[in-house]
Amino acid sequence: MDMTEKRLSSQTIYDGRVLHVRCDTVLLPNGRQSLREVADHPGGVAIVAIDEADNVLTVKQYRYVFSRVMEEIPAGKLEPGEAPDDAALRELREETGAVPARFTPLGTLIVSPGCYGEVLHLYLAQELSCGAQSPDADEFLSLVRTPFDEMLRRVLSGEIQDAKTVVGILKVHALRMQGKV
DSSP, rough: OOOOEEEEEEEEEESSSSSSEEEEEEEEETTTTEEEEEEEEEOOOEEEEEEESEEEEEEEEEGGGGTTTEEEEEEEEEEEEOHHHHHHHHHHHHHHHHEEEEEEEEEEEEEEETEEEEEEEEEEEEEEOOOOOOOTTTOOOOEEEEHHHHHHHHHHHHSSSOOHHHHHHHHHHHHTTTOOO
């Protein structure tokens, strides 16, 4: 069965600095029409950075949408024309001051396919050389180092709720169990 939906028209609702929101009229496989609200995003990167003592580097920052401080692996959005590898190295250096000698792609995540067009590129950074943080002017970050096993426990208990952090930690754990990293 062909489940493809065909866009018939599109209307821009909002065109912001990070998001472009549109409402599309689509033709459904059964011949009826429906609306699809879509938030386009330039894509992003997230990095599981592990130091020589097997600590995961995370950052705490206030997340306005949820009105609280959250702990997350370093991450950020792609700049126009920027390669994901370059963006990940840039974000890691800015948010933590770390530069890795080993840098491994862990694949991509489709964050919320129902309406959100972000593709997130996930990486593992190891053998870190650490310097000073240099966050963006609108970023206020606190660097945290947590033993990997403790971070895994916090992910499994639900204490860590950020999706990219949960997936990154679980993916690295699975790869370790397979002897691949």
